[in-house]
Amino acid sequence: xxxxxxxxxxxxxxxxxxxxxxxxxxxxxxxxxxxxxxxxxxxxxxxxxxxxxxxxxxxxxxxxxxxxxxxxxxxxxxxxxxxxxxxxxxxxxxxxxxxxxxxxxxxxxxxxxxxxxxxxxxxxxxxxxxxxxxxxxxxxxxxxxxxxxxxxxxxxxxxxxxxxxxxxxxxxxxxxxxxxxxxxxxxxxxxxxxxxxxxxxxxxxxxxxxxxxxxxxxxxxxxxxxxxxxxxxxxxxxxxxxxxxxxxxxxxxxxxxxxxxxxxxxxxxxxxxxxxxxxxxxxxxxxxxxxxxxxxxxxxxxxxxxxxxxxxxxxxxxxxxxxxxxxxxxxxxxxxxxxxxxxxxxxxxxxxxxxxxxxxxxxxxxxxxxxxxxxxxxxxxxxxxxxxxxxxxxxxxxxxxxxxxxxxxxxxxxxxxxxxxxxxxxxxxxxxxxxxxxxxxxxxxxxxxxxxxxxxxxxxxxxxxxxxxxxxxxxxxxxxxxxxxxxxxxxxxxxxxxxxxxxxxxxxxxxxxxxxxxxxxxxxxxxxxxxxxxxxxxxxxxxxxxxxxxxxxxxxxxxxxxxxxxxxxxxxxxxxxxxxxxxxxxxxxxxxxxxxxxxxxxxxxxxxxxxxxxxxxxxxxxxxxxxxxxxxxxxxxxxxxxxxxxxxxxxxxxxxxxxxxxxxxxx
Numbered sequence: 001x002x003x004x005x006x007x008x009x010x011x012x013x014x015x016x017x018x019x020x021x022x023x024x025x026x027x028x029x030x031x032x033x034x035x036x037x038x039x040x041x042x043x044x045x046x047x048x049x050x051x052x053x054x055x056x057x058x059x060x061x062x063x064x065x066x067x068x069x070x071x072x073x074x075x076x077x078x079x080x081x082x083x084x085x086x087x088x089x090x091x092x093x094x095x096x097x098x099x100x101x102x103x104x105x106x107x108x109x110x111x112x113x114x115x116x117x118x119x120x121x122x123x124x125x126x127x128x129x130x131x132x133x134x135x136x137x138x139x140x141x142x143x144x145x146x147x148x149x150x151x152x153x154x155x156x157x158x159x160x161x162x163x164x165x166x167x168x169x170x171x172x173x174x175x176x177x178x179x180x181x182x183x184x185x186x187x188x189x190x191x192x193x194x195x196x197x198x199x200x201x202x203x204x205x206x207x208x209x210x211x212x213x214x215x216x217x218x219x220x221x222x223x224x225x226x227x228x229x230x231x232x233x234x235x236x237x238x239x240x241x242x243x244x245x246x247x248x249x250x251x252x253x254x255x256x257x258x259x260x261x262x263x264x265x266x267x268x269x270x271x272x273x274x275x276x277x278x279x280x281x282x283x284x285x286x287x288x289x290x291x292x293x294x295x296x297x298x299x300x301x302x303x304x305x306x307x308x309x310x311x312x313x314x315x316x317x318x319x320x321x322x323x324x325x326x327x328x329x330x331x332x333x334x335x336x337x338x339x340x341x342x343x344x345x346x347x348x349x350x351x352x353x354x355x356x357x358x359x360x361x362x363x364x365x366x367x368x369x370x371x372x373x374x375x376x377x378x379x380x381x382x383x384x385x386x387x388x389x390x391x392x393x394x395x396x397x398x399x400x401x402x403x404x405x406x407x408x409x410x411x412x413x414x415x416x417x418x419x420x421x422x423x424x425x426x427x428x429x430x431x432x433x434x435x436x437x438x439x440x441x442x443x444x445x446x447x448x449x450x451x452x453x454x455x456x457x458x459x460x461x462x463x464x465x466x467x468x469x470x471x472x473x474x475x476x477x478x479x480x481x482x483x484x485x486x487x488x489x490x491x492x493x494x495x496x497x498x499x500x501x502x503x504x505x506x507x508x509x510x511x512x513x514x515x516x517x518x519x520x521x522x523x524x525x526x527x528x529x530x531x532x533x534x535x536x537x538x539x540x541x542x543x544x545x546x547x548x549x550x551x552x553x554x555x556x557x558x559x560x561x562x563x564x565x566x567x568x569x570x571x572x573x574x575x576x577x578x579x580x581x582x583x584x585x586x587x588x589x590x591x592x593x594x595x596x597x598x599x600x601x602x603x604x605x606x607x608x609x610x611x612x613x614x615x616x617x618x619x620x621x622x623x624x625x626x627x628x629x630x631x632x633x634x635x636x637x638x639x640x641x642x643x644x645x646x647x648x649x650x651x652x653x654x655x656x657x658x659x660x661x662x663x664x665x666x667x
Contacts (some may be wrong), residue, residue, distance in 0.1 A: 028072070028073065028074065029059075029060045029073050032060055032074070032075055032096060033056065033060050035092045035093070035095050035096055036054065036060075036063070036066075036075075036096075037054065038090055038092045039089075039090040039092055039093055040054055041090075042087050042088050042089070042090040043085045043086065043087035043088070043089075043090075043109070044085070044086055044087045045083070045084060045085055045086075050083070050085075051063075051064060051065070051080075060073065060075070061073055065078060065079050065080045066078060066079075067079075069098065072098075074098035075096055075098055075099060076098060076099065076100050076101070077099070077100060077101040077102075077103075078093075078096075078099060078101070078102050078103070078104075079101070079103040080103070080104055080107070081103045081104065081105045081106050081107070081127070082105075082106045082107070083107060084107060084108065085104070085107040085108065085109060086107065086108040086109060086110065087109065087110070087111075088109065088110060088111035088112075089104065089109060089111065089113065089114055089128070089133075090114070091114040091115075091116040092116075093114065093116070093117060093120075094114060094116030094117050094118070094119040094120060095116075095119070096120070097119070097120065097121070097122070098122060099120050099122065099123055100122050100123060100124045100125070101123070101124060101125040101126075101127075102117075102120075102123065102125070102126050102127065102128075103125070103127040104127065104128055104131070105127045105128065105129040105130050105131070105151065106129070106130040106131075107130070107131050108131060108132055109128070109131040109132065109133060110131070110132045110133065110134065111133065111134065111135070112133065112134065112135035112136075112138075113128065113133060113135065113137065113138055113141075113152075113157075114138075115138035115140040115141075117138070117140075117141065117144075118138065118140035118141055118142075118143045118144060120144065121143075121144070121145070121146065122146060123144050123146065123147055124146055124147060124148045124149070124170075125147075125148060125149040125150075125151075126141075126144075126147065126149070126150050126151070126152075127149070127151040128151065128152055128155070129151040129152060129153045129154050129155070129175065130153070130154040130155075131154070131155050132155065132156055133152075133155040133156065133157060134155075134156045134157065134158070135157065135158065135159075136157065136158060136159035136160075136162075137152065137157055137159065137161065137162055137165075137176070137181075138162070139162035139163075139164045140164075141162070141164070141165065141168070142162060142163075142164025142165050142166070142167040142168060143164075143167070144168055145167065145168060145169060145170065146170055147168045147170060147171055148170050148171060148172055148173065149171075149172070149173040150165075150168070150171060150173065150174050150175070151173070151175045152175065152176050152179070153175045153176060153177040153178050153179070153199060154177070154178040154179075155178075155179050156179065156180060157176070157179040157180065157181060158179070158180045158181065158182070159181065159182070159183075160181065160182060160183035160184075160186075161176065161181055161183070161185065161186055161189075161200070161205075162186075163186040163188040163189075165186075165188075165189065165192075166186065166188035166189055166190075166191045166192055168192070169191070169192065169193075169194065170194060171192050171194060171195055172194050172195055172196045172197065172218070173195075173196065173197040174189075174192070174195060174197070174198055174199065174200075175197070175199040176199065176200050176203065177199045177200065177201045177202045177203070177223065178201075178202040178203075179202075179203050180203065180204060181200075181203040181204065181205060182203070182204040182205065182206065183205065183206065183207075184205065184206060184207035184208075184210075185200060185205055185207070185209065185210055185213075185224070185229075186210070187210040187211075187212040188212075189210070189212070189213065189216075190210060190211075190212025190213055190214070190215040190216060191212075191215070192216060193215065193216065193217055193218060194218055195216050195218060195219055196218050196219060196220045196221065196242075197219075197220060197221045198213075198216070198219060198221065198222050198223065199221070199223045200223065200224050200227070201223045201224055201225040201226050201227065201247065202225070202226040202227075203226075203227055204227065204228060205224070205227040205228065205229060206227070206228045206229065206230065207229070207230065207231070208229065208230060208231030208232070208234075209224065209229055209231065209233065209234050209237075209248075209253075210234070211234045211236045212236075213234070213236070213237065213240075214234060214236025214237055214238070214239040214240065215236075215239070216240060217239070217240070217241065217242070218242060219240045219242060219243055220242050220243060220244050220245065221243075221244065221245040222237075222240070222243060222245065222246050222247070223245070223247045224247065224248050224251070225247045225248060225249040225250055225251070225271065226249070226250045226251075227250075227251050228251065228252055229248070229251040229252065229253060230251070230252045230253065230254070231253065231254065231255070232253065232254065232255035232256075232258075233248065233253055233255070233257065233258055233261075233272075233277075234258075235258040235260045235261075237258070237260075237261065237264075238258065238260035238261055238262075238263045238264060240264065241264075241265075241266065242266060243264050243266060243267055244266055244267060244268045244269070244290075245267075245268060245269045246261075246264070246267060246269070246270050246271070247269070247271040248271065248272050248275070249271045249272060249273045249274050249275070249295070250273070250274040250275075251274075251275050252275065252276060253272075253275040253276065253277060254275070254276045254277065254278070255277065255278065255279075256277065256278060256279030256280075257272065257277055257279065257281065257282055257296070257301075258282075259282035259283075259284045260284075261282065261284070261285070262282055262283075262284025262285055262286070262287045262288060263284075263287070264288065265287060265288065265289065265290065266290060267288050267290065267291055268290050268291060268292050268293070268314075269291075269292060269293040270288070270291060270293065270294050270295070270296075271293070271295050272295065272296045272299070273295045273296055273297040273298050273299070273319065274297070274298040274299075275298075275299050276299065276300060277296070277299040277300065277301060278299070278300045278301065278302070279301065279302070279303070280301065280302060280303035280304075280306075281296065281301060281303070281305065281306055281309075281320070281325075282306070283306040283308045284308075285306065285308065285309060285312070286306065286308025286309060286310075286311040286312065287311075288312060289311070289312065289313065289314065290314055291312050291314060291315055292314050292315060292316045292317065293315075293316065293317040294309075294312070294315060294317070294318050294319070295317065295318075295319040296319070296320055296323070297319045297320060297321040297322045297323065297343065298321070298322040298323075299322075299323055300323065300324055301320070301323040301324065301325060302323070302324045302325065302326065303325065303326065303327070304325065304326060304327030304328075304330075305320065305325060305327065305329065305330055305333075305344075305349075306330075307330040307332045309330070309333065309336075310330065310332035310333055310335045310336060312336065313335075313336070313337075313338070314338060315336050315338060315339055316338050316339060316340045316341070317339075317340060317341045318333075318336070318339060318341065318342050318343070319341065319343040320343065320344055320347070321343040321344060321345045321346050321347065321367060322345070322346040322347075323346075323347050324347065324348055325344070325347040325348060325349060326347070326348045326349065326350065327349065327350065327351075328349065328350060328351035328352075329344065329349055329351065329353065329354055329368070329373075330354075331354040331356050333354070333357070334354060334356035334357050334358075334359040334360055335359070336360060337359065337360065337361070337362075338362070339360045339362070339363055340362055340363060340364050340365065340386075341363070341364065341365040342357075342360070342363060342365065342366050342367070343365065343367040344367060344368050344371070345367040345368060345369040345370050345371070345391060346369070346370045346371075347370075347371050348371060348372055349368070349371040349372065349373060350371070350372045350373065350374070351373065351374070351375075352373065352374060352375035352376075353368060353373060353375065353377065353378055353381075353392070353397075354378075355378040355380045356380075357378070357380070357381065357384070358378070358380035358381060358383040358384060360384070361383070361384065361385075361386065362386050363384050363386060363387055364386050364387055364388045364389070364410070365387070365388060365389040366381075366384070366387060366389065366390050366391070367389065367391040368391065368392050368395070369391040369392055369393040369394045369395065369415060370393065370394035370395070371394070371395055372395065372396060373392075373395040373396065373397060374395070374396040374397065374398065375397065375398065375399075376397065376398060376399035376400075376402075377392060377397055377399065377401065377402055377405075377416075377421075378402075379402040379403075379404045380404075381402070381404070381405065381408075382402060382403075382404025382405050382406070382407045382408060383404075383407070384408065385407060385408060385409060385410065386410060387408050387410060387411055388410050388411060388412045388413070388434075389411075389412060389413045390405070390408065390411060390413070390414050390415070391413065391415045392415070392416050392419070393415045393416055393417040393418050393419065393439060394417065394418045394419075395418075395419055396419065396420060397416075397419040397420065397421060398419070398420045398421065398422070399421065399422065399423075400421065400422060400423035400424075400426075401416065401421055401423070401425065401426050401429075401440075401445075402426070403426045403428045404428075405426070405428070405429065405432075406426060406428025406429055406430075406431045406432065407428075407431075408432060409431070409432065409433070409434065410434055411432050411434060411435055412434055412435060412436050412437070413435070413436060413437040413439075414429070414432070414435060414437065414438050414439070415437065415439040416439065416440050416443070417439045417440060417441045417442050417443070417463065418441070418442040418443075419442070419443050420443065420444060421440075421443040421444065421445060422443070422444045422445065422446070423445065423446065423447075424445065424446060424447035424448070424450075425440065425445055425447070425449065425450050425453075425464070425469075426450070427450040427451075427452040428452075429450065429452070429453065429456075430450055430451075430452025430453050430454070430455045430456065431452075431455070432456060433455065433456065433457065433458070434458060435456050435458060435459055436458050436459060436460045436461070436482075437459075437460065437461045438453070438456070438459060438461070438462050438463065438464075439461065439463040440463065440464050440467070441463045441464060441465040441466045441467070441487060442465070442466040442467075443466070443467050444467065444468055445464075445467040445468060445469060446467070446468040446469065446470065447469070447470065447471070448469070448470060448471035448472075448474075449464065449469055449471065449473065449474055449477075449488075449493075450474075451474045451476045452476075453474070453476070453477065453480075454474060454476025454477055454478075454479045454480065455476075455479075456480060457479070457480070457481070457482065458482055459480050459482060459483055460482050460483060460484045460485070460506075461483075461484060461485045462477070462480065462483060462485070462486050462487065462488075463485065463487040464487065464488055464491070465487040465488060465489045465490050465491065465511065466489075466490045466491075467490075467491050468491065468492060469488075469491040469492065469493060470491070470492045470493065470494070471493065471494065471495070472493065472494060472495030472496070472498075473488065473493060473495065473497065473498055473501075473512075473517075474498070475498040475500045476500075477498070477500070477501065477504075478498060478499075478500025478501050478502070478503040478504065479500075479503070480504060481503060481504065481505060481506065482506055483504050483506060483507050484506055484507055484508050484509070484530075485507070485508065485509040485511075486501075486504065486507060486509070486510050486511065486512075487509070487511045488511065488512050488515070489511045489512060489513045489514045489515070489535065490513070490514040490515075491514070491515055492515065492516060493512075493515040493516065493517060494515070494516040494517065494518070495517065495518070495519075496517065496518060496519035496520075496522075497512065497517055497519070497521065497522055497525075497536075497541075498522070499522040499524045500524075501522065501524070501525065501528075502522060502524025502525055502526075502527045502528065503524075503527075504528060505527070505528065505529065505530070506530055507528055507530065507531060508530050508531060508532045508533065508554075509531075509532065509533045510525075510528070510531060510533065510534050510535070510536075511533070511535045512535065512536050512539070513535045513536060513537045513538050513539065513559065514537075514538045514539075515538075515539055516539065516540060517536070517539040517540065517541060518539070518540040518541060518542065519541065519542065519543070520541070520542060520543030520544075520546075521536065521541055521543065521545065521546055521549075521560070521565075522546070523546040523547075523548040524548075525546070525548070525549070525552075526546055526547075526548025526549055526550070526551040526552060527548075527551070528552060529551070529552075529553070529554070530554055531552050531554060531555055532554050532555060532556045532557070532578075533555075533556060533557045534549075534552070534555060534557065534558050534559070534560075535557065535559045536559065536560050536563070537559045537560060537561040537562050537563065537583065538561070538562040538563075539562075539563055540563065540564055541560070541563040541564060541565060542563070542564040542565065542566065543565065543566065543567075544565065544566060544567035544568070544570075545560065545565060545567065545569065545570055545573075545584075545589075546570070547570040547571075547572045548572075549570065549572065549573060549576075550570065550571075550572025550573055550574070550575040550576065551572075551575070552576060553575065553576070553577070553578065554578055555576050555578060555579055556578055556579065556580050556581070557579075557580065557581045557583075558573075558576070558579060558581070558582050558583070558584075559581070559583040560583065560584055560587070561583045561584060561585040561586050561587065561607065562585070562586045562587075563586075563587050564587065564588060565584070565587040565588060565589060566587070566588040566589065566590065567589065567590065567591075568589070568590060568591035568592075568594075569584065569589060569591065569593065569594050569597075569608075569613075570594075571594050571596040573594070573596070573597065573599075573600065574594065574596035574597060574598065574599030574600065575599060576599070576600055577599065577600065577601060577602065578602060579600045579602060579603055580602050580603060580604045580605070580626075581603075581604060581605040581607075582600070582603060582605065582606055582607065582608075583605070583607040584607065584608050584611065585607045585608060585609045585610050585611065585631060586609075586610045586611075587610075587611050588611065588612060589608070589611040589612065589613060590611075590612045590613065590614070591613065591614065591615070592613065592614060592615030592616070593608065593613055593615065593617065593618055593632075593637075594618075595618045595620055597618070597620070597621075597624075598618075598620040598623055598624070600624070601623075601624065601625075601626070602626055603624050603626060603627055604626050604627060604628050604629070604650075605627075605628065605629045605631075606621075606627065606629070606630050606631065606632075607629070607631040608631060608632055608635070609631040609632060609633040609634050609635065609655060610633070610634040610635075611634075611635055612635065612636055613632075613635040613636060613637060614635070614636040614637065614638065615637065615638065615639075616637065616638060616639035616640075616642075617632065617637060617639070617641065617642050617645075617656075617661070618642070619642045619644045620644075621642060621644065621645055621648065622642060622643075622644025622645055622646070622647035622648060623644075623647065624648065625647075625648070625649065625650070626650060627648045627650060627651055628650050628651060628652050628653070629651075629652065629653040629654075630645075630648075630651065630653070630654050630655065630656075631653075631655045632655065632656050632659065633655040633656060633657045633658050633659070634657070634658045634659075635658070635659050636659065636660065637656075637659040637660065637661055638659070638660040638661065639660075639661065639662075640661070640662055640663040641656065641661050641662070641663035641664070641665060643663075645665070
């Protein structure tokens with residue numbers, strides 16, 4: 001009979017337990033509700049009815065942004081990310097002892113991080129990133145021994161990185177980027193042996209990189225870029241056997257690149273650019289078989305490009321630009337069949353461009369400009385049909401521009417300036433319908449400008465200056481409605497300026513000087529509403545200055561000197577309120593200097609010498625407070641020199657000789 005008596009007794013004890021636990025659970029929920037409502041009171045939203053379900057009338061575990069333990073109804077996670085919240089984070093969150101995760105990221109929260117959060121002993125994840133938090137990182141956060149992820153990036157935090165964070169031994173992600181942190185990187189962080197991701201970039205951190213970071217044996221991602229770190233790259237980083245991403249760019253690191261980094265066989269990305277690193281590129285980098293990105297540009301590296309880099313079969317992005325590298329471009333580099341970008345510009349490389357580069361069929365960027373390369377441009381480059389950027393300027397290249405470059409249908413920028421290229425501009429370049437920049441200036445190109453260039457409907461910059469081009473300016477250039485700069489100066493172009501150039505509604509710089517252009521200045525140029533610089537000097541232009549020039553409301557420089565222009569200076573120039581420099585010298589202009597020039601209040605240089613201007617110097621010049629240079633020599637001006645010129649406080653040069661003036665000049 002004993003078992004029969006035991007069973008109801010056991011049931012009775014369970015019932016007593018359940019009844020006694022119920023008030024405790026309800027009490028806990030009420031307490032949590034009160035704390036969360038106090039938290040809500042300190043944040044705000046552009047809507048007065050935000051978090052409408054946060055009310056006593058709705059069960060706590062049904063509140064938005066919360067998840068609860070199903071049995072105890074204790075809050076486990078709080079997620080209010082991307083809710084456009086502002087205000088401050090209340091310290092009362094530190095009393096929600098069951099919280100395992102807090103995510104308040106991507107809001108506009110301000111104020112300090114409450115140190116009371118260190119009371120959340122169960123917390124695994126704290127994400128306060130992408131807010132406007134200020135103050136220091138509370139050192140008390142080091143008490144969160146179970147913390148695995150700490151996201152504080154993209155705030156306005158100051159002060160130093162607390163060494164106490166090294167006590168968060170479970171931490172595998174620490175992200176503090178894009179703040180205003182200063183001081184050194186604590187060597188104690190080297191004790192975080194579970195750490196996989198360390199992001200400290202874009203701060204104001206100083207001193208050297210701690211050697212102890214080499215102890216982070218689990219580290220996969222190390223990002224220390226955009227700080228003020230100094231000293232050498234620690235060779236101990238080569239002990240990070242799991243490292244896949246190493247970013248140290250834009251610091252003040254010096255010394256050589258440790259060849260030991262060649263042991264990081266899992267490395268995929270290596271960014272060391274914009275430092276003061278010297279010495280050679282280690283040949284041991286040839287062992288980094290998984291490397292996709294190698295960027296060491298903007299340093300002072302010297303020596304030759306190691307041919308061992310051709311072993312990097314996974315490489316997609318190689319940037320060695322802006323160094324002092326010498327020697328030839330290794331032809332073996334063409335074995336990198338996955339390469340998409342090859343930037344070697346601004347070095348001291350010699351020799352020829354390897355024709356074998358055509359093997360890199362998916363190459364979309366090739367930058368070899370500003371080296372000492374010679375020889376011709378290999379026609380085989382025309383087989384690189386994925387190429388978007390081809391930069392070969394500033395070398396000693398000779399021969400003709402290959403017609404095959406017209407096959408590069410994806411090309412956006414073609415820059416071949418400052419070489420010794422000869423012959424005609426291939427009309428095939430007119431097939432590059434995606435082209436935005438065509439820079440051929442500073443060569444010895446001859447013959448006519450191809451009319452086919454008018455087909456380049458996306459072109460924004462056309463730079464053909466400093467060549468031996470002849471013939472007229474093609475009217476078809478007026479079809480380039482996206483053009484912003486047109487440089488045809490210092491050639492041997494003749495004929496008239498096409499009125500179709502008035503269709504270039506986006507052009508800001510029109511430089512046609514130093515040619516043999518003749519005829520009138522087209523009044524259609526007055527439709528160029530965005531024009532800032534109009535340079536037509538040193539030609540044989542005739543006729544009058546178009547009154548439509550006064551429509552160029554953004555004009556800063558108007559240079560029409562050394563032509564055969566006649567007639568009066570138009571009163572409409574008074575509308576050019578942005579004008580700083582007006583050069584009209586060495587023409588055949590007559591009449592008086594317009595009093596209306598008073599409207600050009602920003603004028604700094606007025607050059608009207610060597611014309612046939614008559615009458616008096618306008619008194620209003622004294623009101624042009626920015627005038628620095630006045631050139632009126634070699635005209636037929638008469639009368640007294642205006643005393644008002646004494647009001648030009650910035651005036652440093654005044655040339656009035658060879659006129660019929662009298663009076664005195666005093667300052």
